[in-house]
Amino acid sequence: MSEQKFSRPGAVDLSGLQQPAGGGASGAVSGAYSVYVDEQNFQSVLESSMSAPVVLAFLSPSRSAESVTLADTMQVLSNEFEGRFLLGRVDIDRSPQIAQAMQIPSVPLVVLVAQGRPMPLFQQSAPIDDLRAALTQVLQQLTASGFSGRHQPRSGEVDAETGEEALDPRYAPAQDALERGDVDAAVAEYQKLIDANPADSEAAAGLAMAQLLKRTQGVDLNQAREAAAARPDDVDAQTMVADLDLLGGHVDDAFNRLIDLVRRTSEGDRDKARTHLIGLFGAVGNEDPRVQRARRDLASALF
Template identity: 35%
Template structure:
């Protein structure tokens, strides 16, 4: 789920959980297992005698065998962004090109380490990735922040900027790259900027209109579609009756209460409860009422990564309830 307003809180929760549970040295023994493996380059980027140079460029593939040197040890000097992806993942195909382009623009302030989770399942397990794409920031040998799903490019830029600001004094490679590059003005899509500013000001109608204008011009713009779904949901959730769940549980026939209660459960990070509630309501209703509940549930699905197992399970249960 990628909520424009809640992404910072969700990201913080994910990174906090990882900082408690993830020890990146868990792959060290595996990384060192191949015989005669070259030593990792020192933090100044110069390869040791007889060793291998760090991966070329700002974007490179990482495997379980190279993770220790190419991610953990490299992160002692510069910010490493790990992109957990898979060939079959639709949102990954939206997100990865954006990350790759931003990494090239960064001039070495940070680098992008791409991990194919199908070929390297232990890395995904290490991070406890529940869905993909999942993007993890590594600094000074430990995860410092993360997000999942295909966020809009402006949000990714803000996320990266906040990380660089927070880690600049700890990772010498950031400042060195920025000094070498000189001041750079990051381009922004003014259409997304307009929408995000309206959203931050709580003007959901204006934000919705701005995203709809983008989609009028670019119907296939997946980032705008995702952001529009988030705006609509947030507007509903903030206007929802806080007693909706009590009312919904007391009167299963109250459709307004059922829909509002599901929104509250999604907002409180309990999608399974929301999906169960609405699927049960679909089973009890017919005609226009059933169609209304179905459309609301499908709109909630759009808030999540299509590969999310919870969404897949709920879609199957919805199909069973309908047919």
């Protein structure tokens, strides 16, 4: 299976760059929601911004002590926000090609990436309270626009060669499969975890998302929307657009489409739409306020 390429507008394409010889971490990165970023994993870190925000802290230990201080403070905040964003620390001394690709004028610099689109946040260090308040405001704006996913916590262990924090080892095989574009293998790995522990909510959410990726592979969004517009009561056509909306971060649109479908249909079609919607709830997470709201709307549509 060929690897799925990241081609969203605003994405930075490093596919033509080569890993420099002797590249490595500038130091161990600690924290549940932070990674050390280099040319080898930069693209996958960007891709993770499709489901939840990524914050890149660019630093140069040799040229700017302030940039290191700011990155360290952002790391503290990444733990406080508990997965609302993943912090990527980018040492531009060791990874100059990333700085060139991102057109980094100077450090310190912190950039937010949401759904592949970069936006500068901070260009100088500041008291942690000020940084926390600014981040809170930005994340609230993203949530209001329907983009409020969370990253899974890292295990806290640091890879000796790359300096990158490892994912919880339970999820590593599935994550590795996703990173190499093998969605079928990811589905199988998550299913193994659920078979071993049916109460593993993170594995269940991972399985739901992997299944969504499998359903939408190779699907043209415009064609899918045209088919759904032409056949408003066709469950397959409507659920496909809902899947694509969810994958694009338009969570409420996906939920509302299927809730309206439940209202319009009956018997087998209605049950099929309801079951599909519940599967999307699992992909987003049952604690998400949008899921809780949609569950209430679904109950109203059913009764």
